[in-house]
Amino acid sequence: MSQTQPQVQLATAHQLRFKQRINRALLGALVPFLVLLAWQVLGQQGVISSLLFPTPLRILNAGIRLIQTGELYDNIKISVLRALSGFVLGGSLGLAFGILVGLFRKTEKALDPTVQMLRMVPHLAIAPLFILWFGIGETAKILLIAKGAFFPLYINAFLGIRGVDNKLFDVTRVLGFSKWKQIIRLTIPGALPHILLGVRISLGVSWLGLVVAELMGSTSGIGYMMSDARQFSKTPVVFVGIILFAVFGIVADSAVRLLERKWLSWRDSYKGH
Template identity: 75%
Template sequence: MSQQAELISGGVSNLNPAISAEKQGRLNQRLKIFALGALLPALLLIVWQIMGDAGYISPLLFPTPLRIGAAAVTLASSGELLSNLKISIVRVAAGFVIGGGLGLAFGVFVGLYRKTEKALDPTVQMIRMVPHLAIAPLFILWFGIGETAKILLIAKGAFFPLYINTFLGIRNVDNKLFDVTRVLGYSKLKTIVQLVLPAALPNILLGVRLSLGVAWLGLVVAEIMGSTAGIGYLMSDARQFSKTPIVFVGIIIFALFGKLTDSLVRLLERRWLSWRDSYKGS
């Protein structure tokens, strides 16, 4: 027994360096990817700073990255940035949950039933073509300038990408799989849960990524047109008083949080769709 225990412990100790080396290799790979992605923004910031210091660009229209960073530090230290950021995040989350949830539900029903597609899809496609800026004044007339109008405007934008991609994902499912579920006697709910949603998951996650992006765009429109708080409000207020660095701070925040939410969904894609052996580029 003691010899067996020694052999087992020896084998485990031999595996530990291999596991550590594999983790280190993954970490190095992620660092290389991050460095490659950060290369172009870093070069642009350096060139921007040099041109600003040399006077080749207007400090009013294009303040240098250092001035923008100083404005961000000032807003953060005063607490103004964090308080407005929280409000914006809540609005995006609420609008995405409402719009994305309805888009997923409508996409499933329209994708499953041909009669539902003929009845609903033409109307949905017509509404999809109405721009945010065209419908925003109507929402303000209906609901005022409170939170309801802003959240519904965000939800309107988040609805359509998830709706369309869910519909396409369901319609791309192999029809033979539906025949198998009928032979096995699956109920409609079981078919949706165990066949339709897993098969359409790649398209659904793509729809989530697009819906989140449109939700952030809708937030900009909602907060700039009429708001007393939020990152968009900060940008609009700064524009009136020619505080260009604060406007750039708002733009950078939208870009960073948009990228963060997109990266989170891509992480879910890698975990939930690890079974796919798809082309990843040469």
């Protein structure tokens, strides 16, 4: 009896956590469901313009047609590859420079003013210059996405390193840690919450950069599909593209949040009432 009691308590705890997840999911889906329902009813009644705001069922049918023709899959594959390529390039450089500037004050004085100046240049302002330099091929698009992905990781890596408690460095010096061991065992783990936040923001900015990149001159991708549909007044297809960007953005953000829960389980932070 004493052996089965902990098992029963563990099973009860699992059931409770499962119910809590279901309740959170239902609560999160409530508002979108009500919005879609109202949208469908108002569209069918002619209260809102069917040209500007096609009903959710028309949008769904447009998505099904795009799947059947294979056009949706091809454009999604190209867009995801562009977004990931730009994120990996810009994010890895941002992380490397952020760590470098965070660790060494001389590097901060030499590089940070230039980086901050470039950060203030908007995507739309630099897009024509990228077209002049690299044409309208893949290079310009990936570099434009990389530019956006660079800065959130750079800033958060820098802030995370500078936010590590200085007393911990005193402890590592007493323990005889080398500089490299301090970075690997203390600095990077201590900055990890900020770095993962930077990854989340960088992924979001990568999708925004993808929209700009594909709308500025492209013959493939979700952005191109939306631009082409706009020219022929295929508003449902435009909404399909918007929904795809939102879905992929949420999936990417959820993946990073899953890593946060796994890698930062040691934190005892406030989670709200």
